Amino acid sequence: MSSRSLWLRCETKEFERRSALTPTTSKTLIDAGFKIFVERDEQRIFDDAEYEAVGCTLVDNNSWPRAPTNIPIIGLKELEESTEPLPHTHIQFAHCYKQQAGWSKVLSRFYRGNGTLYDLEFLTDPTGRRVAAFGYHAGFAGAAAGALALAAERKNEKLGLLTPFANEDDMVRTVRDRFGGSGKGIKALVIGALGRCGRGAVDLFRKIGLDEDDILKWDLEETKKGGPFQEILDVDIFVNCIYLTSKIPSFVNHETIRVAGEKRRLSVVVDVSCDTTNPNNPIPIYNINTTFSQPTVPVEVGTGNPPLSVISIDHLPTLLPREASEQFSKDLLPSLLEFPNSRVWTDAEKLFKKKLTEAVQAEGL
Numbered sequence: 001m002s003s004r005s006l007w008l009r010c011e012t013k014e015f016e017r018r019s020a021l022t023p024t025t026s027k028t029l030i031d032a033g034f035k036i037f038v039e040r041d042e043q044r045i046f047d048d049a050e051y052e053a054v055g056c057t058l059v060d061n062n063s064w065p066r067a068p069t070n071i072p073i074i075g076l077k078e079l080e081e082s083t084e085p086l087p088h089t090h091i092q093f094a095h096c097y098k099q100q101a102g103w104s105k106v107l108s109r110f111y112r113g114n115g116t117l118y119d120l121e122f123l124t125d126p127t128g129r130r131v132a133a134f135g136y137h138a139g140f141a142g143a144a145a146g147a148l149a150l151a152a153e154r155k156n157e158k159l160g161l162l163t164p165f166a167n168e169d170d171m172v173r174t175v176r177d178r179f180g181g182s183g184k185g186i187k188a189l190v191i192g193a194l195g196r197c198g199r200g201a202v203d204l205f206r207k208i209g210l211d212e213d214d215i216l217k218w219d220l221e222e223t224k225k226g227g228p229f230q231e232i233l234d235v236d237i238f239v240n241c242i243y244l245t246s247k248i249p250s251f252v253n254h255e256t257i258r259v260a261g262e263k264r265r266l267s268v269v270v271d272v273s274c275d276t277t278n279p280n281n282p283i284p285i286y287n288i289n290t291t292f293s294q295p296t297v298p299v300e301v302g303t304g305n306p307p308l309s310v311i312s313i314d315h316l317p318t319l320l321p322r323e324a325s326e327q328f329s330k331d332l333l334p335s336l337l338e339f340p341n342s343r344v345w346t347d348a349e350k351l352f353k354k355k356l357t358e359a360v361q362a363e364g365l
Contacts, residue, residue: 004034006091006336008056009064009075010041015292017045017164017321018134018328020074020091020120025329025336027054032337037071039063045164045321064088069115072339076120077315078106085113089340093120095314097355098244101277107359110352118348123335131344132331137317137324138272139200139241140168143188144175144319145311146237146270147208149296150186151178153267153307162292162313164321171320172207182209187265189232191251192241193217197272201239223248227282228256232266239270240283247280254285258302266308269299274314286310292319 006029008021021029023046026036038051040061052058064073065084072089079092081102086109094117096103110117123131149159165171176182188205192198198219205215216235223229226249232238233256240251257264275281276289285299289312296309317324335344 005037005071006034006339007037007059007064007067007071007073008039008051009073010039010061011043011075011077012062012080013077013315015164016077016315016318017043018076018315018318018325019044019046019321020076020325020329020332022046022325022329023050023054023056024326025333026051026056028333029336030055037067045325082109084109086110086115087113089116089118091118091120095121096359097122097351098275098278100275104359104362107356108363108365111356111360111365116349117352118340118345119352120332122351123332123344123348125344131335132328133196134317134324134328135196135241136200137320137327139190139197139202139239140204141171141200141316141319142197142241142270142272142311142313143190143201143204143237143239144171144208145295145313145316146188146239146268147175147183147186147204148178149268149270149309149311150236151175153309159295159309162295162319164319167323168320172204175204175208179208184209184211185214186210186237187214187216187235188237188239189216189218189235190239190241191218191223192243192273194219195241195243197241198239201241201270201272223251227251228253230256233257233260233264235266237268237270238266239272241272242282244273244275244278244280244282248282250284251282252285254300257285257299257305257308261302261305264301264306264308267306268296268309268311270311272316274312276312276314283310286312288312289314 036056037059038056040048069087074091096106152159190198190201232252286297290297299308301308
């Protein structure tokens with residue numbers, strides 16, 4: 001494996017504009033002796049010329065399958081579905097370590113190609129904290145999307161296409177405008193409020209004008225009694241920001257919604273954690289991921305009851321693509337400079353081999 005080269009692939013997921021490497025971090029890597037290949041990509045928030053200007057080598061869009069197998073491929077979102085073997089080393093979010101739908105088929109591609117996966121979600125420091133995460137911007141953008149959905153619902157409308165914002169200020173201004181200048185009077189509950197994601201959600205609610213007492217900030221202490229929680233039904237927006245590692249009691253379910261009936265205040269659920277296909281999903285009131293073109297999915301609430309919708313977009317930070325990319329790539333940079341020999345990478349490789357063994361057994365290979 002060449003430890004001094006990286007190949008930045010394009011993102012093929014619709015509306016995804018973020019990048020694992022920015023021109024800024026690419027230049028730092030080049031100055032440290034790396035050779036950086038960058039696929040041309042009109043969808044990426046950074047122009048190709050920005051990468052070329054700092055010394056990156058531009059290559060054809062989506063050409064990574066033809067790249068030398070000793071050059072690691074770095075990206076963000078999962079690869080397109082395929083049965084083709086994967087002979088390269090890939091650095092990305094693969095969403096296949098928690099038995100999500102199709103997890104074993106994804107990993108079996110690495111087995112057949114003798115490739116390696118370093119899942120960005122599982123690159124951790126000695127305390128177990130992720131070295132880089134989009135959590136803050138996921139929470140910030142998720143709360144904004146939830147507020148926009150609430151504004152639409154109050155007009156008996158459905159939230160339409162969401163497109164990336166120029167920056168955080170633009171996002172905040174847009175949301176405030178939908179409520180006549182301020183979100184004062186809205187009540188929200190954030191579970192996982194002490195983490196990166198939760199802090200982002202709380203900050204958005206503050207910036208759009210919610211009173212501090214109307215932002216319920218829950219974490220382990222508040223949820224240790226186990227759900228379902230009536231308090232969720234008594235707010236306008238519920239934002240789930242937990243990191244799910246095992247089965248826990250549901251936070252809210254169809255039965256609690258049915259019992260609440262017309263008295264339910266809850267209008268929008270934002271599942272930033274987005275464990276949609278995880279069998280342990282603590283919000284079992286929906287079963288699909290939503291998209292930027294169709295941001296919400298209605299929940300079955302029974303005849304005569306107020307509407308309820310869920311936002312379950314699994315790449316919310318791309319609503320703030322430049323800021324989110326710069327922060328994530330900056331946090332990842334120290335580990336990339338040590339690739340692949342530091343503890344961060346050797347631990348990630350051990351985890352990959354463990355999950356690969358489980359996948360091989362599941363697939364009967």
